[in-house]
Amino acid sequence: MIYYFSGTGNSLYVARHLADALGERLCPMVSPVSTDDEVIGLVFPVYGWGIPKVVEKFVRNYKASLLGGRLEGGFLYAVMTCGDDMGYTDRVLEKALGRKLDAAFSVLMPDVYVCLPGFDVDSKEECKEKFSLEKEAIQNIAKCVKERQTVRHLKRGPFPWTKTYILRPLFNRYLVTDKYFHVDASSCVSCGRCQKMCPVGNILIMDDVPQWQSNCVGCLACFHACPHHAINFGKMTQKKGQYDLLRMLNEE
Ligand SMILES: Cc1cc2nc3c(=O)[nH]c(=O)nc-3n(C[C@H](O)[C@H](O)[C@H](O)COP(=O)(O)O)c2cc1C
Known part of the structure; x- marks a missing residue:
């Protein structure tokens, strides 16, 4: 089962490709449908080097039901789409989950953040480049998940700690x-x-x-x-x- 949240479609696009590659079902992050699946994926965008508040609410409310409560035997992974870099978003997610992820991946997708000076959408060429890299990234993620590899393929970018633990709270407080x-x-x-x-x-x-x-x-x-x-x-x-x-x- 793959649970997803997407604002402008990128994460849904990624989640669909991954679901196809893995033969999994997709479910929006509203409430978990009952599932016996041992492998659970969470796919969502990075917001302000952390998790969107809707994702935080979902995992806090339903962490006991993710993996049907069988956290020990299951495999829980996250795929985070971002325009540039994701800081320590995986750690923010783990804190909300109250457990470590078995695997975590970031996937570069077109940037949709435009609300601060210096931030704008990507050019057509940049979008094209990101879409072509996405295909390979999804195949790689699907392989890791199938083999239940405990890996992290993440683009944290420069100053990840400062971004996630200093800038993110300010971002959430004043800009969300x-x-x-x-x-x-x-x-x-x-x-x-x-x-x-x-x-x-x-x-x-x-x-x-x-x-x-x-x-x-x-x-x-x-x-x-x-x-x-x-x-x-x-x-x-x-x-x-x-x-x-x-x-x-x-x-x-
Ligand atoms: C509020 C907001 C904050 C964002 N923060 C980041 C960020 O910290 N790092 C980054 O690389 N991209 C950031 N982005 C870009 C998105 O993560 C990226 O475009 C993502 O693929 C959008 O996914 P979606 O279309 O599924 O909503 C942000 C976008 C929004 C709307």
């Missing part, structure tokens, strides 16, 4: 919020795409425009999905690019 999202009502066509794409149901269309309901996980699905670039996060994102996984794949 929907209070800076706003919509340009003159560009918004009330198509409801932002509402549909929000993976946690945090957007309602009221008075013909999106209204955020204070339960944001910061995935930026709404920003990237808007066909008119009418949604922005503060002033920082007005000139930033939008990421559309399906369009990128079609152009590949």
Whole structure:
């Protein structure tokens, strides 16, 4: 069984490939379906060199049921997608799980983070390069999982400790919020795409425009999905690019 969370599609894309390669079932991180599987995978994006809060909630709530409570005999692994580097995200996950992972992998995927100066989506060429490397990475992960190898193939990047244990708490505290999202009502066509794409149901269309309901996980699905670039996060994102996984794949 592979449990996944994905904001803008990258982690679902990876999870699907892995599920195909392993002949496994996929399940969104909502609540674990009952399973006798001895091998459990968790696939999700890296947010601020740590785990998204929706993933933290899932593992804290259901850690006893992961592997059907048979933590001893089972094999638990994580695949974390990131645009650049993941710091000590695996350790943050292990803390929430209350146990060590048997294996952990990071997979480079197009970067979707745009809310700080200097951060933008990848160019088409960078996306293409990452998609081509992803295929090989998934085959390698599938092999490790099939053989139950206790390995870590992770791109921690420079200063991982500082990023995960100093910057991440600040990131979570000040930047994982929907209070800076706003919509340009003159560009918004009330198509409801932002509402549909929000993976946690945090957007309602009221008075013909999106209204955020204070339960944001910061995935930026709404920003990237808007066909008119009418949604922005503060002033920082007005000139930033939008990421559309399906369009990128079609152009590949
Ligand atoms: C809120 C947020 C924080 C992010 N933080 C990081 C990070 O710390 N390191 C990194 O390499 N990529 C980071 N990214 C990029 C994503 O991890 C990457 O694009 C991922 O593949 C998105 O997965 P998804 O499409 O399944 O949501 C971040 C993206 C978001 C939206």
